[in-house]
Amino acid sequence: MGTFDYVLLGLKVGFQPINILFCFFGVLIGTLVGVLPGLGPVAAISLLLPTTFHLTPVTAIIMLSGIYYGAMYGGSTTSILVNIPGEAASVVTCLDGYQMARKGRAGPALGMAAFGSFIAGTIGVLILMLVANPMSEVVLKFGPPEYFSLMVIGLALLIYLAQESKIKAMAAACFGLILSFIGIDVLTGQPRFNFGWMELADGVGMIPLIMGIFGISEVLINIEDMSGQDVYETKIKGLFPTLKDWIDSKWAIVRGTIVGFFLGLLPGGGAILASFASYSIEKRFSKHPEKFGTGIIEGVAGPESANNAATAGGYIPLFIIGIPTNAVMAMLFSALLIHGLQPGPLMLKQNPEIFWGTVMSMYLGNVMLLVLNLPLIGIWVKILKIPYQILFPLILAFCLIGAYSINNNSIDVVIMLIFGLVGYLMRKFKFEGAPLVLAFVLGPMLERSFIQSLHMSGGSYAIFFTRPVSAASIFIAFVLILLLIIPVFYKRTSDANVK
Amino acid sequence: MKKYDIYCGLFLFVTAIFVIGASLKMGLGDVGSPKPGFFPFLVGFLLFFLSLGIIILAVKERRRDRTFKEWPSLSVSVLLTLAVLLVYAVSLEFLGYIVGSIFLFLYLFKVPAGKKWVFSILMAIVVVSLSYYIFRVLLQSQFPKGIFQLG
Numbered sequence: 001m002g003t004f005d006y007v008l009l010g011l012k013v014g015f016q017p018i019n020i021l022f023c024f025f026g027v028l029i030g031t032l033v034g035v036l037p038g039l040g041p042v043a044a045i046s047l048l049l050p051t052t053f054h055l056t057p058v059t060a061i062i063m064l065s066g067i068y069y070g071a072m073y074g075g076s077t078t079s080i081l082v083n084i085p086g087e088a089a090s091v092v093t094c095l096d097g098y099q100m101a102r103k104g105r106a107g108p109a110l111g112m113a114a115f116g117s118f119i120a121g122t123i124g125v126l127i128l129m130l131v132a133n134p135m136s137e138v139v140l141k142f143g144p145p146e147y148f149s150l151m152v153i154g155l156a157l158l159i160y161l162a163q164e165s166k167i168k169a170m171a172a173a174c175f176g177l178i179l180s181f182i183g184i185d186v187l188t189g190q191p192r193f194n195f196g197w198m199e200l201a202d203g204v205g206m207i208p209l210i211m212g213i214f215g216i217s218e219v220l221i222n223i224e225d226m227s228g229q230d231v232y233e234t235k236i237k238g239l240f241p242t243l244k245d246w247i248d249s250k251w252a253i254v255r256g257t258i259v260g261f262f263l264g265l266l267p268g269g270g271a272i273l274a275s276f277a278s279y280s281i282e283k284r285f286s287k288h289p290e291k292f293g294t295g296i297i298e299g300v301a302g303p304e305s306a307n308n309a310a311t312a313g314g315y316i317p318l319f320i321i322g323i324p325t326n327a328v329m330a331m332l333f334s335a336l337l338i339h340g341l342q343p344g345p346l347m348l349k350q351n352p353e354i355f356w357g358t359v360m361s362m363y364l365g366n367v368m369l370l371v372l373n374l375p376l377i378g379i380w381v382k383i384l385k386i387p388y389q390i391l392f393p394l395i396l397a398f399c400l401i402g403a404y405s406i407n408n409n410s411i412d413v414v415i416m417l418i419f420g421l422v423g424y425l426m427r428k429f430k431f432e433g434a435p436l437v438l439a440f441v442l443g444p445m446l447e448r449s450f451i452q453s454l455h456m457s458g459g460s461y462a463i464f465f466t467r468p469v470s471a472a473s474i475f476i477a478f479v480l481i482l483l484l485i486i487p488v489f490y491k492r493t494s495d496a497n498v499k
Numbered sequence: 500m501k502k503y504d505i506y507c508g509l510f511l512f513v514t515a516i517f518v519i520g521a522s523l524k525m526g527l528g529d530v531g532s533p534k535p536g537f538f539p540f541l542v543g544f545l546l547f548f549l550s551l552g553i554i555i556l557a558v559k560e561r562r563r564d565r566t567f568k569e570w571p572s573l574s575v576s577v578l579l580t581l582a583v584l585l586v587y588a589v590s591l592e593f594l595g596y597i598v599g600s601i602f603l604f605l606y607l608f609k610v611p612a613g614k615k616w617v618f619s620i621l622m623a624i625v626v627v628s629l630s631y632y633i634f635r636v637l638l639q640s641q642f643p644k645g646i647f648q649l650g
Contacts, residue, residue, distance in 0.1 A: 428571040
């Protein structure tokens with residue numbers, strides 16, 4: 001089948017009434033999650049994963065994807081009106097968006113965030129559609145050595161891009177790998193690290209772990225400070241940007257889309273990195289960089305375009321190579337595994353309706369989001385005013401029911417809460433959760449690829465260095481590790497010189 | 500790095516030692532023909548050095564950083580809430596969803612949320628009723644009935 005045939009298949013699947021309905025639920029929940037500070041798309045997807053058990057795989061992925069890119073739209077609302085990002089990828093939007101609101105231009109800021117997101121999201125999906133088929137043909141030729149080295153580079157890049165301490169990120173990744181070893185050995189079926197407990201015979205559940213590390217810990221952190229935020233009391237009028245706004249923003253949207261899409265491809269990249277990079281680029285290219293931070297439209301258009309384009313870019317490694325590159329993609333990866341599907345080029349060939357149905361539904365989702373975010377802005381503002389004291393028990397209710405419903409077993413609830421404590425302590429002690437979760441999700445695949453590679457080569461490690469893709473990936477991972485270690489030695493040397 | 504990183508490093512160090520020991524018991528096999536303990540051994544080995552690195556970096560920072568001895572605030576309310584949640588999870592099968600959850604949400608609205616008794620009781624009943632209706636009745640999820648056989 002050619003790309004055109006796949007597109008038609010995707011349209012047929014994506015526009016089924018049930019999928020349209022769940023796409024709507026997804027983008028609605030995503031916008032809500034984006035609007036509410038303290039509950040990002042990662043936490044929301046982790047909480048809603050159990051509810052997708054009764055859905056077909058394509059419907060489940062359509063809904064969960066809707067939450068992801070919907071949150072990018074919704075996050076800008078609180079950034080602009082409250083100066084608090086609804087989720088991490090909207091942090092940069094606070095800088096100019098809130099200042100625009102203070103100048104009485106909240107409407108155009110919100111409007112440009114929505115339109116920029118729509119344009120970038122649509123272009124991102126178009127690029128995704130065009131590269132998927134040719135790329136999957138190339139990836140089909142990959143073997144265990146390529147998969148192993150690509151996963152290594154994915155983890156290395158995620159660690160390199162860690163915002164807190166890199167050595168702690170590496171340790172968190174190792175800890176995640178160790179957690180993934182609990183249960184049964186992938187190749188021999190021998191029990192490992194389960195202490196003889198029946199409850200750990202199948203290992204630590206992916207969903208309770210993810211829900212705990214991201215969802216429960218988020219709630220616990222927010223319980224510490226439940227003081228309300230001040231919503232900027234301005235009358236929001238004129239949601240449509242002016243002609244001058246469009247002229248000023250056009251290149252910001254174009255650059256944001258390109259930067260966002262390619263950064264979304266990178267492990268550890270994603271929407272957060274894309275929005276920061278876009279803001280820096282716009283400031284660099286601007287004729288008046290000193291005005292950034294005072295409320296200019298490019299400071300909103302660029303990052304908001306970038307974060308939406310990045311969501312589309314992230315689907316390429318997940319669906320086409322079969323490797324999730326950030327925490328959200330790890331959750332979509334988990335959702336596919338739960339439905340008995342292994343993401344990768346084979347899934348694209350054997351179950352094309354899942355990828356193409358999801359891609360086509362993203363066009364629809366982007367249109368829905370434009371409609372949801374502009375006319376309904378008044379409702380989102382009211383929701384912002386709901387006290388967290390009322391919200392967090394509801395969120396916890398959702399978590400507890402979700403965890404229990406995985407296997408109708410309270411052990412999963414206990415595991416979720418234990419990892420909630422782990423996640424809470426990790427945040428307090430400045431360890432990042434994403435390397436742990438990504439390593440946990442990739443652990444079994446990483447080990448399996450490694451062992452299979454050695455079997456293929458008759459025990460020789462040269463196989464990782466003689467195959468071009470594998471060799472290039474190992475080299476890049478090596479360079480990244482060097483880039484992590486060299487500054488430590490350089491600092492030590494210059495400290496010694498100073499003494 | 501702060502003082503608490505020394506303790507975090509120690510925790511990871513102990514974890515690494517445990518993993519290395521357990522891996523050796525499982526058997527490493529040959530370098531070219533690994534057994535179940537091989538890959539965990541490699542990861543444990545890496546974690547061993549990383550944990551030492553964290554401890555060393557933290558100890559070196561001791562003299563440089565005036566805020567070295569600062570600990571992050573661990574909220575008593577949060578830890579108490581977590582303890583209550585764990586008790587709830589452990590007793591869920593015994594008490595059943597409805598009874599257990601009413602006590603839980605009563606606690607959540609009263610203690611960490613700081614609401615009045617009447618409001619907390621009403622909200623607990625509303626949340627449990629709504630969640631039961633949505634998940635048990637509409638979505639057909641299974642909830643434990645407990646010794647009171649409710650639900």
